[in-house]
Amino acid sequence: MRKIGIKDIDYISMGSTVLGTGGGGDPYVGKLLAKQAIKEHGEVTMISADELDDNAFVQPIAAFGSPMIMVEKLFAGDEFIKAFEMMESYQGKKIDAVMPAEAGGLNGVIPFAIAAEKKIPLVDADGMGRAFPRLEMGTFTLHGIGASPITQADEKGNRNVYHTIDNVWGETLLGATVIQMGGNCAIAPFPMTGAQVKKASVLGTVTYAQQLGSAILDAKKEKRNPLSSLIQAAKAIELFSGKISNISINTEGRWSKGVCEIVGLDAYKGSNMILDFQNEFLMAKVDGLTVAMTPDLIVLLDAENAEPITAETMQYGTRVAVIGMQADPQWRTPAGIELAGPKKFGYEEDFSRIEDLNK
């Protein structure tokens, strides 16, 4: 158990954005909402999963929708509390602790805003250890936990409860309504017991995000190389370095699908990287050869300061570095690869581990 204050949020947000691999929502909005809530209601108590009572009622909370739209259509802020309270009133019991559903600039820190306002602890864990573009793509699903009932709230005051037959249907119905709602909403999916959280989460994600954030921000403060610092902290592999030469994006439902092309510079001069994304970066090829693929993490960084760049804020001409990180071991099982591996996104390639692709 430890206290999380306003300064910690900068680190956690930064590291969560690294883990968000291009998705997980806009870090700016996430930091703002989390810091405001802590300022108003006081620091948040973060506990590890093993501090949870097995019967505790734990609720993941997340922003849901199109990250592209979230940049322009801001959250009012109280959607998250409304989704939280709808779950409590629907279940007829108090939520004992919240947790992030996924890592990401927004989704990694928004649960701190709820924890602060509701004065309940936040669990140092999440359901992905990264971000993914679909609700069902979580370790919770791998452990057979249903997303339902899911509550949903928008800034206008609409609030709904979904009981879907499986987690794919949860994604389908939330995806259909969030478009009508203007592209974003708050959701409270996967209500769980403490025992389920211990078994089905990626443990320690928030602390890990804070370490990654610190690797970037402290290095900068201490005039060390932030990229080397992050690579070391994340046990990452440097995949490429260059300049963004082309970005093409298509919006399909709540997803931004597209390709980012990077022309190599320095050691990579003469080479070319193609980075596919669907909210999150899913596949990286250099000169036609795959160097990293989902569920391993592909992270796009600003080469100047090693700060992560989300897919919706990529800009032509930016000097970037791309690194790869190993996914949580749960994702590298046959079930994990089936749920969120390359074939799930329409690629014909079998999954290969990043360390094997870059020997």
Add this chain to the structure above:
Amino acid sequence: MRKIGIKDIDYISMGSTVLGTGGGGDPYVGKLLAKQAIKEHGEVTMISADELDDNAFVQPIAAFGSPMIMVEKLFAGDEFIKAFEMMESYQGKKIDAVMPAEAGGLNGVIPFAIAAEKKIPLVDADGMGRAFPRLEMGTFTLHGIGASPITQADEKGNRNVYHTIDNVWGETLLGATVIQMGGNCAIAPFPMTGAQVKKASVLGTVTYAQQLGSAILDAKKEKRNPLSSLIQAAKAIELFSGKISNISINTEGRWSKGVCEIVGLDAYKGSNMILDFQNEFLMAKVDGLTVAMTPDLIVLLDAENAEPITAETMQYGTRVAVIGMQADPQWRTPAGIELAGPKKFGYEEDFSRIEDLNK
């Protein structure tokens, strides 16, 4: 209070399809489900609204979606019970009586299936006195009654609760999810008290439908002219008679929008009728002059037997008659015309009563 048995369903279904003005769902499926339930569980007690306790919990039940799809994607039958039971469990109390949300081949009789299975009475009233293409287009809305909470169930087992800020949002969110569900689902909207039903319904709709059905079916049995019999019973105006010469349909979301062209025969020889529809028939013009418009009722009938034809079963070459009926007085108020009049569907014309258009 009176008992409704299997034979009554034929009459009620036939008359409800007349009132459905092209929409309200497929009569065949409605009759089948209602008769099956009555056969299995016994006759239904139908009560008038004034027999309701003011505090009674009354629940309208309806099929929702695209009538075009409902013809092909059949209901499993238990969606309606699931939506009903979801409402009971959500509200934490028993439903005392059901009622139709709208008249129509399916929606006018499906509540009998629920009433039979649940052994509760059905109220002789509905929320339109006809059918309309949108959830919010009901007399309930005119009286300020919220559609929320709305429960929704599909044949797969998905079941949801919507709390929307207004009834238009109810239509929007249900409309978005029903497409994902394959085009049809069951809903339980507008949970009401007995006092609200007395004030905000179109009273006696089921009995009226039964009378219209009897006007058609008994005339046929007794070798009288069913069309004259129906026109007399409905105080209707004959608008046109001829042969369907062209049908164009576009599907937009859950709506089938289009135009049916009829070339005149006999007394109407040399004339042409254009019938616009959006699930329901909304506007009828003869040789360019409007002869009937929403919210008044425009009914397309088979000229042979005076049986109503729904928009999704219209066929090229059919000999048809078109009649017009006055809408319930609630629809002819400024508020009623604003909610479901011609301007609401994009026409520039002001509403004119059918009796004024056909002096």
